[in-house]
Amino acid sequence: MPKKKKEDSLGLNRRQKAFTLKINKIKGESGEIAFKVEQRLQGHDVKKVHKGRDFVVQEKDVWGRKQGKPYSVEVKKGPKAELSDAQKKRKKQEKRRYKVVRY
Numbered sequence: 268m269p270k271k272k273k274e275d276s277l278g279l280n281r282r283q284k285a286f287t288l289k290i291n292k293i294k295g296e297s298g299e300i301a302f303k304v305e306q307r308l309q310g311h312d313v314k315k316v317h318k319g320r321d322f323v324v325q326e327k328d329v330w331g332r333k334q335g336k337p338y339s340v341e342v343k344k345g346p347k348a349e350l351s352d353a354q355k356k357r358k359k360q361e362k363r364r365y366k367v368v369r370y
Contacts, residue, residue, distance in 0.1 A: 298344035298370040319357030320365070338364040345369070 299321055306313045312325040312333075320339040328334050339361055341354055346369065350358065358365045 294344045295342075298342045301370055302340070302342045302368055319351075319353040336364060338366060341365070341367045343367060343369045 302322070303313050303315075306322075306324055310327050310329070310331075312327060314323045314325075315321070316323055316339075319341075321342045322340045323337050324340055325337040326334045339357065341350065341358075343350075348369070350367070358367075
């Protein structure tokens with residue numbers, strides 16, 4: 268009898284799973300780039316950060332002066348993408364100053 272291949276709980280072997288994760292990472296990065304370009308075109312200051320959020324956005328007026336308080340933005344690619352535990356915690360802490368943008 269031939270030996271069965273080991274499969275994980277999802278029924279995918281490791282190479283397929285690694286490929287899927289790589290594709291998801293590329294999609295996420297493309298969403299972040301799209302958001303960053305969109306905000307820069309509007310004249311806002313965008314800084315990349317880690318730990319519970321993707322960006323901190325500071326709105327600016329026509330003359331480049333800061334307006335309002337900076338807010339955190341989490342970019343998600345796709346309607347089913349969920350927030351991680353760190354992201355949920357950050358959203359709960361910041362309440363109105365935390366936005367989730369979906370592409």
